[in-house]
Amino acid sequence: MSEQMRRVAIDPVTRVEGHGKITLLQDADNRVHEARLHIVEFRGFEKFIQGRPYWEVSTFVQRLCGICPVSHHLAAAKAIDQLVGVEELTPSALKLRQLLHFGQTLQSHALHFFHLSSPDLLFGFGSDVAKRNIIGVIEKYPETAVKGVKLRKYGQQVIAAIAGKRVHGSAAIPGGMNKSLSREERNSLLADIKDIIAWSQDAVSLSEQIHMAHPENHDFGKLNTNFLGMIGPKGELELYHGGLRARAADGSTILDQFDYRGYQDIIREEVRSWSYMKFPYLSSLGKEKGWYRVGPLARVNNCDSISTPLAEAARKRFKAFANGAFVQDTLAYHWARMIEALHCAESIELLLGDEDISGDDLVVTGEKRDEGIGVIEAPRGTLFHHYKIDEEGMIRKANLIVSTTSNNQAMNESVRSVADQYIDGKEITEGLLNHLEVAVRAYDPCLSCATHAMGKMPLQVELVDADGRLVDRLTKGSDGRIERSM
Amino acid sequence: MSDTMKENNNTITIDGREIPFKEGQTIMDAALAADIYIPHLCHRPGLKPHGSCKLCTVEVNGRSASACTLPAAKGQEISNNTEALNGVRKTITQMLFVEGNHFCPACEKTGDCTLQAVAYHLDMLDGHFPQFYPRREVDASHPGIVLDRDRCIMCELCVRTSREMDGKDVFAITGRGIDAKLIVNSASGKLADTDITTDDLAAHICPVGAILIKEHGYEVPIGRRTFDLHTIAEPGVEPVILRKGKHADEH
Ligand code: SF4
Ligand code: FES
Ligand code: NI
Numbered sequence: 237m238s239e240q241m242r243r244v245a246i247d248p249v250t251r252v253e254g255h256g257k258i259t260l261l262q263d264a265d266n267r268v269h270e271a272r273l274h275i276v277e278f279r280g281f282e283k284f285i286q287g288r289p290y291w292e293v294s295t296f297v298q299r300l301c302g303i304c305p306v307s308h309h310l311a312a313a314k315a316i317d318q319l320v321g322v323e324e325l326t327p328s329a330l331k332l333r334q335l336l337h338f339g340q341t342l343q344s345h346a347l348h349f350f351h352l353s354s355p356d357l358l359f360g361f362g363s364d365v366a367k368r369n370i371i372g373v374i375e376k377y378p379e380t381a382v383k384g385v386k387l388r389k390y391g392q393q394v395i396a397a398i399a400g401k402r403v404h405g406s407a408a409i410p411g412g413m414n415k416s417l418s419r420e421e422r423n424s425l426l427a428d429i430k431d432i433i434a435w436s437q438d439a440v441s442l443s444e445q446i447h448m449a450h451p452e453n454h455d456f457g458k459l460n461t462n463f464l465g466m467i468g469p470k471g472e473l474e475l476y477h478g479g480l481r482a483r484a485a486d487g488s489t490i491l492d493q494f495d496y497r498g499y500q501d502i503i504r505e506e507v508r509s510w511s512y513m514k515f516p517y518l519s520s521l522g523k524e525k526g527w528y529r530v531g532p533l534a535r536v537n538n539c540d541s542i543s544t545p546l547a548e549a550a551r552k553r554f555k556a557f558a559n560g561a562f563v564q565d566t567l568a569y570h571w572a573r574m575i576e577a578l579h580c581a582e583s584i585e586l587l588l589g590d591e592d593i594s595g596d597d598l599v600v601t602g603e604k605r606d607e608g609i610g611v612i613e614a615p616r617g618t619l620f621h622h623y624k625i626d627e628e629g630m631i632r633k634a635n636l637i638v639s640t641t642s643n644n645q646a647m648n649e650s651v652r653s654v655a656d657q658y659i660d661g662k663e664i665t666e667g668l669l670n671h672l673e674v675a676v677r678a679y680d681p682c683l684s685c686a687t688h689a690m691g692k693m694p695l696q697v698e699l700v701d702a703d704g705r706l707v708d709r710l711t712k713g714s715d716g717r718i719e720r721s722m
Numbered sequence: 723m724s725d726t727m728k729e730n731n732n733t734i735t736i737d738g739r740e741i742p743f744k745e746g747q748t749i750m751d752a753a754l755a756a757d758i759y760i761p762h763l764c765h766r767p768g769l770k771p772h773g774s775c776k777l778c779t780v781e782v783n784g785r786s787a788s789a790c791t792l793p794a795a796k797g798q799e800i801s802n803n804t805e806a807l808n809g810v811r812k813t814i815t816q817m818l819f820v821e822g823n824h825f826c827p828a829c830e831k832t833g834d835c836t837l838q839a840v841a842y843h844l845d846m847l848d849g850h851f852p853q854f855y856p857r858r859e860v861d862a863s864h865p866g867i868v869l870d871r872d873r874c875i876m877c878e879l880c881v882r883t884s885r886e887m888d889g890k891d892v893f894a895i896t897g898r899g900i901d902a903k904l905i906v907n908s909a910s911g912k913l914a915d916t917d918i919t920t921d922d923l924a925a926h927i928c929p930v931g932a933i934l935i936k937e938h939g940y941e942v943p944i945g946r947r948t949f950d951l952h953t954i955a956e957p958g959v960e961p962v963i964l965r966k967g968k969h970a971d972e973h
Contacts, residue, residue: 291830296939409941
């Protein structure tokens with residue numbers, strides 16, 4: 237065993253950063269017949285964690301991502317609960333974890349919508365790059381920008397209150413949580429919650445209006461796909477714990493209330509030579525038809541209801557948009573994302589008012605096992621953490637399916653459809669590059685983890701002709717500068 | 723203090739402050755007794771001085787010496803908290819970081835780690851030197867204790883504690899310099915085959931996260947760990963024994 241023990245030293249800078257790269261493959265008639273989105277993701281992470289103690293993992297995995305560390309923390313924590321034989325947390329621990337997760341999802345959604353996407357959505361995808369950023373939004377729509385900043389900050393405050401820090405704190409431990417919230421902490425968070433809910437409602441309205449006002453965008457990167465996600469026992473929207481539901485594009489049920497610990501029976505992952513990122517699919521439907529989308533669009537489509545009233549009302553309007561069928565518009569991700577943000581805000585209010593949050597019965601113990609699987613709905617979609625340990629308590633095997641990976645095929649398809657629509661002969665134009673970026677961004681891929689802070693996604697687009705020759709290459713740096721490098 | 727008093731008492735002067743010492747005390751002993759902090763890693767009161775980490779380097783009458791090993795002697799003029807000495811100490815600490823694999827954010831000992839606290843004290847912001855990334859073994863064979871050599875700084879506190887306090891001989895360091903490594907005194911070389919138990923002091927003495935009680939970590943929330951509440955330079959701040967239910971604000 238010890239020979240395989242690994243040293244653990246990750247250079248924090250080189251983990252998830254890197255360019256997004258898109259290769260467009262054209263056929264003889266200059267149609268884009270395939271798009272390949274290359275994302276540098278958690279390569280090798282599963283290896284790093286091998287030989288490490290299991291009780292370290294939920295803290296360790298937070299380093300996977302600077303934007304959604306809490307999601308990895310909680311998915312791993314759920315897997316570790318299994319390892320220590322805990323099926324049910326105390327009410328206090330469960331509610332604290334849910335609260336932490338709502339805080340995380342709220343801040344992530346707010347960041348994505350306001351900082352990253354609102355410039356595209358408010359100014360138009362082809363508008364002046366110099367103005368199409370958060371600074372531009374602050375100038376032209378100061379009120380909107382301020383609300384966005386405050387929503388995000390509030391989510392971070394919830395996280396900090398529970399985990400001790402905004403990023404990379406500590407909260408979940410095997411079988412529970414390491415602290416509860418004091419009355420004072422709850423009250424200080426409750427003081428702002430009415431505003432937070434109101435601003436979340438405004439955000440839903442804004443995203444809804446934007447979508448309605450631009451029928452020309454409804455087909456932008458649109459796909460007809462299956463949807464996968466977690467749901468609660470009554471089929472309601474659920475982000476922390478529940479069964480899996482997969483539905484086909486026509487709304488028919490592929491699987492429902494499925495115990496996620498059997499995920500390997502329903503999901504396979506295809507490896508393609510050109511990509512580090514795998515391509516998951518529902519095994520019952522096969523590689524060609526089995527790929528699916530996850531994340532806000534999948535969840536809001538998939539659920540039968542939302543437990544909080546304002547978000548439920550918003551969901552009904554969302555469903556009405558497609559007359560009750562699935563909303564497949566890729567840009568409707570934004571709208572669904574804001575409905576979820578509203579649900580988070582409402583749920584945070586409920587949990588903060590719950591005495592259990594201040595309880596001190598925080599940890600349960602059980603009989604050790606050698607395998608644990610934890611799944612949550614992270615902001616970007618279903619997130620799987622799977623660990624096996626040896627008799628010494630060290631991780632022997634780890635398998636992760638991160639949300640972005642589940643959307644891999646869908647992102648490629650959306651990019652292909654947009655590229656085909658906007659490509660001009662044999663040249664990649666700046667406008668095309670911008671449109672591709674908007675299509676990818678709708679999914680909020682983890683690629684942006686590394687670039688959220690800058691609000692710009694470094695991106696390189698290559699065009700390959702029918703003979704396999706590279707005919708054009710355009711690169712946009714994280715500073716926004718565009719360069720042709722042929 | 724008058725000159726006559728000085729002559730009648732055993733005193734040394736550290737950074738201009740005159741403090742008493744008893745016969746047999748080292749400079750470190752005298753400083754600690756007077757609540758003066760001299761950075762140190764391999765020293766711990768009650769154990770024989772070891773003099774290996776060199777963090778306690780001070781200037782005695784203009785010459786460098788290890789405070790933890792040099793006996794205090796009447797009239798010594800000692801420089802301790804100076805920019806130059808702290809600069810040297812910072813370099814030593816940076817070396818310790820790059821020679822091992824210290825990944826603080828995921829370490830159970832974070833917030834309770836003496837090495838980390840010393841680094842903060844010395845304003846160390848990065849490793850400065852290139853990482854060595856040594857390959858070192860984890861020994862998780864013992865049911866209650868895990869040995870993560872990645873984090874070992876070769877201070878030999880565990881070696882001495884096992885011998886001097888526990889009356890056992892569980893640990894040893896072999897090799898020198900970059901080849902030095904912590905070994906376990908059993909035929910198999912495994913911790914499971916020694917007589918160490920979780921009740922031994924040696925299981926709790928490690929100033930970094932190299933010897934840990936299994937299955938515990940992060941139980942003390944951020945904000946309540948030793949060095950969230952205290953700096954290492956405060957008098958009487960001791961590295962905490964990481965065990966469930968017992969912590970800095972609960973002693
Ligand atoms: S294991 Fe800990 S106590 Fe022992 S030599 Fe290494 S750092 Fe020092
Ligand atoms: S403390 Fe004096 S040499 Fe280590
Ligand atoms: Ni991420």
